[in-house]
Amino acid sequence: MEQIQVTTQCPHCGGAVIQVANGKTDEAIAVCKNCGVSFGRWADVEERARHFVIEDARRQFLRTVKSCRRKLK
Numbered sequence: 001m002e003q004i005q006v007t008t009q010c011p012h013c014g015g016a017v018i019q020v021a022n023g024k025t026d027e028a029i030a031v032c033k034n035c036g037v038s039f040g041r042w043a044d045v046e047e048r049a050r051h052f053v054i055e056d057a058r059r060q061f062l063r064t065v066k067s068c069r070r071k072l073k
């Protein structure tokens, strides 16, 4: 069992540690270490996690831009 720390959270229990059976291949099934709920194929989970990180960075960027604008007024 390999453990991978990802920035996405388990929608079931909020756990952030995802375990992948049979090594980190695209076809491996990812499960939550905390509650054991299945997230599906590792490739899909990784894709979601990457998307989540991008979205989060974008939101943070927009927040920063907004607060800068407020200061300028």
Ligand SMILES: [Zn+2]
Residues within 6 Å of the ligand: 010, 011, 012, 013, 014, 015, 032, 033, 034, 035, 036, 037
């Ligand atoms: Zn969980």
